[in-house]
Amino acid sequence: MNRTFACTACGRTVREDDGETAYLKDDLPLCRECAAKIRILYPRSFTWQSTYTESSDGFDAGSDERTVWVDPLADMTMEEYREALPAAESVRERMRAELGGGKAYFRVDDNKRRLKNAGKGRIVPSDYTVSGTVILGSFTAEDTIRVHRRGKTLTVKADSAERIIKGLVPKPSEFLDEGCHGILVFKEDVPFIYPGDILEICGQEETV
Amino acid sequence: MAETMVVRMDLGPCAVCGRPAFTVYGGGTVVLADQAPLCGNCVRRIRFLYPVSQRMQRDMWITDDALVKLNTEEVREVMKTAPDRLENLRDANDGCDAVFRVDQVQTEKTGLFRIPVLRLKGYPLYGRFNMGEDAVLIHEGTAYPVHLDDVAGGSLLSRAGEAGYECTLKIPAKGIPASPGDTVVKTGRQEKL
Known part of the structure; x- marks a missing residue:
C-alpha cells in the first residue's frame, strides 16, 4: 500500500x-523539488x-550484499x-x-x-552511455550538449536520459536535476567524452 | 535469537570527491600512500597517467601500481593538470579519440576454413575500446581498418579496454599485418571538431 x-x-x-522522497531527521518527508534545492x-x-x-x-542463517544509497x-x-538554503544558493552562484x-x-x-544479449549466447554492443552527476542546474534529454576541447567546441545530442534512484538500475527520465546521478544515452558513438569531463548543457534554442 | 550484522563494504569517503570508496563489484578503489582511499571514479580520471602493470615473480603475478605511491595532495595536483595532459596526448596523436599501443601479437587459428584471429595485447594510452567497434590499425605508416570482434581483460564488468589497464583486442587476421609497436586508433568524429 502506497502511503x-x-x-x-x-x-x-x-x-x-517513489524513491525520490528524502527524509530528514525524525522521518520528516521532503519532496524531490525541495531536496534538490540543497x-x-x-x-x-x-x-x-x-x-x-x-x-x-x-550457524549462518543467511547473508546478503546489496547497494544502499547514503543520503546526508x-x-x-x-x-x-x-x-542550508542560502548556503546552497551562494555555492550555486560561485559555481x-x-x-x-x-x-x-x-x-x-x-x-x-x-552490451545486450542477442540470444544463443551472443553478446552484441548496444547504445553508448555516459554516466555522471549533474553538478549545476537541471536539464532534459532534448537539450544540446557541448564538449569543450582546447578552444574547439563539439555539439552532440543525447537520445535519452536515465536517473538512478534505487539500487543501481537506471530508469528512463525526462529530466535530470541538480545533484542527481544520471546516464545520458547516445545512439551515436561519443568516444571523445572522457571521465572527468564537464559537459555544458545549453537549451534547445541555443543549438549551434 | 538470531543476530543480524550490517557492515558497509567501503573504505570510507574518497579523499578527493567524498563519495564512498568501495573495492567490491568493480569499485576500483586505490589506497594512497597516506592510507586515504581514492574512489574508482576519481581513479578513472587519472589512470591514463599511471598505468597498471603486472610482472611474474616466483610463479606469482605481482601488480605494480604507481598511483599508490602518491599522497592525497599530489593526487589533487595531478587531477588539476590531467585534462591538459590528456589534450596534449590527443594533439600528439593527431586528435584521435582513443589510442592503443600493441605490445604483443598472437595469431589464433579458429578452424579449418575459418579466418584466423589476431590477438593484440597492449595498453590503451587513453580513451576506451569497446567490443564491436570499428578502429584503424596503423602498421609501418599504413592504415588498415579493423573491426574489434572482442575486447578482453581491460574492464571487470564490461568487454572493454580502459586506459591504463592491459587488455587484448581480437581482430580478424585476413590481410592485416600487425607487429609489436603498432597502434590501433579510434578516429570517431574528428571532422566535426
Missing part, C-alpha cells in the same frame, strides 16, 4: 515509495552493504535544512561564475558501451 505524505517544507503531496551541498551517493544473520545456534539529509533537522552561463553542467564519471 502519501505532505512535504514538510512546501506541503506538496509525496508518495512514500543537493548541490549534500549529494546522494551509493555504496555496498553486507548483511549477515547468525542463528541462535551460531537523513541527519539534518528542519532548522538545518532552512539554514556558475566559475563554469559559465550554461543551463546545466554534468560531470562525467564513466563512458561505456552497453
Whole structure:
C-alpha cells in the first residue's frame, strides 16, 4: 500500500515509495523539488552493504550484499535544512561564475558501451552511455550538449536520459536535476567524452 | 535469537570527491600512500597517467601500481593538470579519440576454413575500446581498418579496454599485418571538431 505524505517544507503531496522522497531527521518527508534545492551541498551517493544473520545456534542463517544509497539529509533537522538554503544558493552562484552561463553542467564519471544479449549466447554492443552527476542546474534529454576541447567546441545530442534512484538500475527520465546521478544515452558513438569531463548543457534554442 | 550484522563494504569517503570508496563489484578503489582511499571514479580520471602493470615473480603475478605511491595532495595536483595532459596526448596523436599501443601479437587459428584471429595485447594510452567497434590499425605508416570482434581483460564488468589497464583486442587476421609497436586508433568524429 502506497502511503502519501505532505512535504514538510512546501506541503506538496509525496508518495512514500517513489524513491525520490528524502527524509530528514525524525522521518520528516521532503519532496524531490525541495531536496534538490540543497543537493548541490549534500549529494546522494551509493555504496555496498553486507548483511549477515547468525542463528541462535551460531550457524549462518543467511547473508546478503546489496547497494544502499547514503543520503546526508537523513541527519539534518528542519532548522538545518532552512539554514542550508542560502548556503546552497551562494555555492550555486560561485559555481556558475566559475563554469559559465550554461543551463546545466554534468560531470562525467564513466563512458561505456552497453552490451545486450542477442540470444544463443551472443553478446552484441548496444547504445553508448555516459554516466555522471549533474553538478549545476537541471536539464532534459532534448537539450544540446557541448564538449569543450582546447578552444574547439563539439555539439552532440543525447537520445535519452536515465536517473538512478534505487539500487543501481537506471530508469528512463525526462529530466535530470541538480545533484542527481544520471546516464545520458547516445545512439551515436561519443568516444571523445572522457571521465572527468564537464559537459555544458545549453537549451534547445541555443543549438549551434 | 538470531543476530543480524550490517557492515558497509567501503573504505570510507574518497579523499578527493567524498563519495564512498568501495573495492567490491568493480569499485576500483586505490589506497594512497597516506592510507586515504581514492574512489574508482576519481581513479578513472587519472589512470591514463599511471598505468597498471603486472610482472611474474616466483610463479606469482605481482601488480605494480604507481598511483599508490602518491599522497592525497599530489593526487589533487595531478587531477588539476590531467585534462591538459590528456589534450596534449590527443594533439600528439593527431586528435584521435582513443589510442592503443600493441605490445604483443598472437595469431589464433579458429578452424579449418575459418579466418584466423589476431590477438593484440597492449595498453590503451587513453580513451576506451569497446567490443564491436570499428578502429584503424596503423602498421609501418599504413592504415588498415579493423573491426574489434572482442575486447578482453581491460574492464571487470564490461568487454572493454580502459586506459591504463592491459587488455587484448581480437581482430580478424585476413590481410592485416600487425607487429609489436603498432597502434590501433579510434578516429570517431574528428571532422566535426
